[in-house]
Amino acid sequence: xxxxxxxxxxxxxxxxxxxxxxxxxxxxxxxxxxxxxxxxxxxxxxxxxxxxxxxxxxxxxxxxxxxxxxxxxxxxxxxxxxxxxxxxxxxxxxxxxxxxxxxxxxxxxxxxxxxxxxxxxxxxxxxxxxxxxxxxxxxxxxxxxxxxxxxxxxxxxxxxxxxxxxxxxxxxxxxxxxxxxxxxxxxxxxxxxxxxxxxxxxxxxxxxxxxxxxxxxxxxxxxxxxxxxxxxxxxxxxxxxxxxxxxxxxx
Amino acid sequence: xxxxxxxxxxxxxxxxxxxxxxxxxxxxxxxxxxxxxxxxxxxxxxxxxxxxxxxxxxxxxxxxxxxxxxxxxxxxxxxxxxxxxxxxxxxxxxxxxxxxxxxxxxxxxxxxxxxxxxxxxxxxxxxxxxxxxxxxxxxxxxxxxxxxxxxxxxxxxxxxxxxxxxxxxxxxxxxxxxxxxxxxxxxxxxxxxxxxxxxxxxxxxxxxxxxxxxxxxxxxxxxxxxxxxxxxxxxxxxxxxxxxxxxxxxxxxxxxxxxxxxxxxxxxxxxxxxxxxxxxxxxxxxxxxxxxxxxxxxxxxxxxxxxxxxxxxxxxxxxxxxxxxxxxxxxxxxxxxxxxxxxxxxxxxxxxxxxxxxxxxxxxxxxxxxxxxxxxxxxxxxxxxxxxxxxxxxxxxxxx
Numbered sequence: 030x031x032x033x034x035x036x037x038x039x040x041x042x043x044x045x046x047x048x049x050x051x052x053x054x055x056x057x058x059x060x061x062x063x064x065x066x067x068x069x070x071x072x073x074x075x076x077x078x079x080x081x082x083x084x085x086x087x088x089x090x091x092x093x094x095x096x097x098x099x100x101x102x103x104x105x106x107x108x109x110x111x112x113x114x115x116x117x118x119x120x121x122x123x124x125x126x127x128x129x130x131x132x133x134x135x136x137x138x139x140x141x142x143x144x145x146x147x148x149x150x151x152x153x154x155x156x157x158x159x160x161x162x163x164x165x166x167x168x169x170x171x172x173x174x175x176x177x178x179x180x181x182x183x184x185x186x187x188x189x190x191x192x193x194x195x196x197x198x199x200x201x202x203x204x205x206x207x208x209x210x211x212x213x214x215x216x217x218x219x220x221x222x223x224x225x226x227x228x229x230x231x232x233x234x235x236x237x238x239x240x241x242x243x244x245x246x247x248x249x250x251x252x253x254x255x256x257x258x259x260x261x262x263x264x265x266x267x268x269x270x271x272x273x274x275x276x277x278x279x280x
Numbered sequence: 281x282x283x284x285x286x287x288x289x290x291x292x293x294x295x296x297x298x299x300x301x302x303x304x305x306x307x308x309x310x311x312x313x314x315x316x317x318x319x320x321x322x323x324x325x326x327x328x329x330x331x332x333x334x335x336x337x338x339x340x341x342x343x344x345x346x347x348x349x350x351x352x353x354x355x356x357x358x359x360x361x362x363x364x365x366x367x368x369x370x371x372x373x374x375x376x377x378x379x380x381x382x383x384x385x386x387x388x389x390x391x392x393x394x395x396x397x398x399x400x401x402x403x404x405x406x407x408x409x410x411x412x413x414x415x416x417x418x419x420x421x422x423x424x425x426x427x428x429x430x431x432x433x434x435x436x437x438x439x440x441x442x443x444x445x446x447x448x449x450x451x452x453x454x455x456x457x458x459x460x461x462x463x464x465x466x467x468x469x470x471x472x473x474x475x476x477x478x479x480x481x482x483x484x485x486x487x488x489x490x491x492x493x494x495x496x497x498x499x500x501x502x503x504x505x506x507x508x509x510x511x512x513x514x515x516x517x518x519x520x521x522x523x524x525x526x527x528x529x530x531x532x533x534x535x536x537x538x539x540x541x542x543x544x545x546x547x548x549x550x551x552x553x554x555x556x557x558x559x560x561x562x563x564x565x566x567x568x569x570x571x572x573x574x575x576x577x578x579x580x581x582x583x584x585x586x587x588x589x590x591x592x593x594x595x596x597x598x599x600x601x602x603x604x605x606x607x608x609x610x611x612x613x614x615x616x617x618x619x620x621x622x623x624x625x626x627x628x629x630x631x632x633x634x635x636x637x638x639x640x641x642x643x644x645x646x647x648x649x650x651x652x653x654x655x656x657x658x659x660x661x662x663x664x665x666x667x668x669x670x671x672x673x674x675x676x677x678x679x680x
Contacts, residue, residue, distance in 0.1 A: 079521065100520070100525070101520040101521050102519075102520050102521075102522075102523050102524055102525045103523075105520075105521055105522060105523035106523040110521070110522075111521045113517075113521075117515060117517050117518040117521070118515065118518060119510075119511050119514040119515050119518060120514055120515065121510065121513065121514040122507075122510060122511065122514055126507060126510075129507065130507065130508070130511050130519075130522060130524070131522045131523070133504050133507070133508070134522050134523040134524045135523070137504070138523075139523060139524055139525040139528075140524070140525050140528040140529060141504070141505070142505060142532055143503055143504040143505045144499065144500050144503045144505040144506070144532075144536075145283075145499050145500075145503060146283075146503055146504070147283060147284075147285070147499070147502045147503060148502060148503065148504055148506075148507055149285065149502070151504060154504075190522065194522070194523065
């Protein structure tokens with residue numbers, strides 16, 4: 030059963046047709062990679078899924094409900110969490126506080142005037158955040174300022190923050206961009222573990238073929254704003270159309 | 281205690297003790313001595329300390345936590361002042377209805393202004409609030425004070441006249457703001473030796489309200505709501521993609537701080553029943569920004585310290601004049617005495633702003649965390665010295 034259905038989505042920026050007629054279907058509990066050369070429209074598509082952009086045409090259905098016209102925070106509350114290309118965390122707050130915020134968001138909704146009880150008294154949230162930090166192997170860093178973490182740890186924290194909300198769909202935007210090989214491999218292992226152990230669907234936008242082929246069960250290749258092929262990884266590897274899109278016709 | 285952890289309870293108790301004993305602490309010099317002009321323990325000034333403390337505590341909930349810099353908070357102070365005086369005019373001189381109305385009306389004002397201004401952030405938000413405050417100022421100063429509809433009494437300032445209704449006023453009650461018959465101006469003078477201490481009803485009422493405000497601010501700072509406000513300051517993008525709607529959070533913080541400002545304005549009228557439009561001017565908005573930054577934005581006690589600091593300079597430094605300076609430096613030879621007075625002259629009297637400006641610059645450059653950071657550094661230095669001393673002591677012992 031597919032959890033995310035993108036149908037005939039188009040998006041134009043002035044004279045540039047960034048997306049045209051994009052159809053995409055992400056099946057539940059799979060890792061679906063969206064790849065394509067620079068300027069193929071991967072990030073535009075992702076922004077259409079999370080409410081940052083509204084497509085000019087077409088529909089985006091998550092779990093039977095349309096996400097179009099909803100604000101990013103509403104889409105998150107529906108069960109879609111997003112990891113950014115450069116980790117977006119609360120740099121001024123401690124690691125523990127970072128982990129507690131998504132837990133509060135899940136418990137209290139988009140807004141709650143919870144101004145009189147103390148944070149320390151919210152045992153359920155404290156336990157949940159603590160458990161998630163343990164799972165991410167970050168428990169000993171709980172009192173550090175998040176801004177002081179290494180790049181790899183920031184990424185781990187961000188993924189942990191998303192997971193603490195028990196999302197049904199996790200979107201990752203080039204999660205290993207700019208990482209050293211070792212960090213990239215750690216991230217791959219972490220994501221593998223997550224998809225194996227949790228009831229979660231992962232959609233990943235990626236440049237790095239090593240990452241894509243180690244993780245994905247299904248791949249969509251995007252070129253010039255439109256899907257070229259959608260297939261299993263082994264078929265994508267040898268597909269001449271994909272090579273052409275990546276390397277140019279002369280190759 | 282009171283739902284606070286030990287550290288916060290301790291700071292609340294320290295503030296409570298300081299506030300209760302302020303008439304004594306601020307009057308360290310005997311009444312007749314030459315230093316008596318540095319005494320700040322008189323009702324007028326002490327009332328300003330705590331009232332502007334409330335103003336700054338509230339401002340800090342918005343600016344310190346969310347980072348939204350409002351340049352229009354004096355508008356709420358002014359609205360609160362006018363509301364309170366109107367209650368005096370209509371109902372009578374009891375301060376309770378006036379103070380309550382000032383909080384409610386300023387809250388409504390803050391809701392409307394915040395709703396529009398918070399559509400933008402950063403400098404655009406500051407400019408929008410500034411524009412609203414200046415509009416409120418000109419409304420109060422001229423537009424709303426025509427003979428047909430006189431809400432603010434313009435330049436003269438709103439005050440109680442003999443022909444006002446004052447429905448609940450009876451002859452047995454004082455003809456000045458009072459708390460159930462206890463006049464705000466009632467002052468008990470305590471003379472101990474050469475010292476004179478003044479215990480004033482208005483001051484203690486304001487002090488009590490300030491302690492309540494300080495306590496509420498601590499609760500807000502430590503609550504999940506406070507955590508969300510700090511998250512707004514840190515990364516709004518992440519908040520939006522974490523399922524949190526930042527707009528109501530910032531609006532709630534704006535309204536709460538507006539109500540604090542309105543309460544401060546109401547108290548200003550309660551101790552002196554005259555509300556003028558100059559309270560809403562942009563310089564007044566700027567002043568609370570200075571207080572908060574000078575004391576330490578985002579800290580609990582900082583804004584109160586900043587408010588006290590600025591009000592002390594405003595009232596004490598501005599009173600020093602050339603005559604006083606000459607008497608201080610009389611021991612110097614004539615020519616040098618005149619020269620020294622000439623050098624210091626720009627920084628005193630009307631020039632107190634210059635002194636304040638220099639101090640503000642020094643604090644911002646060397647102590648970005650404000651006076652609170654200064655206190656922490658001194659504390660660390662003292663502790664560090666003690667530790668070094670005990671270390672060297674233990675080290676030298678085995679050697680001998």
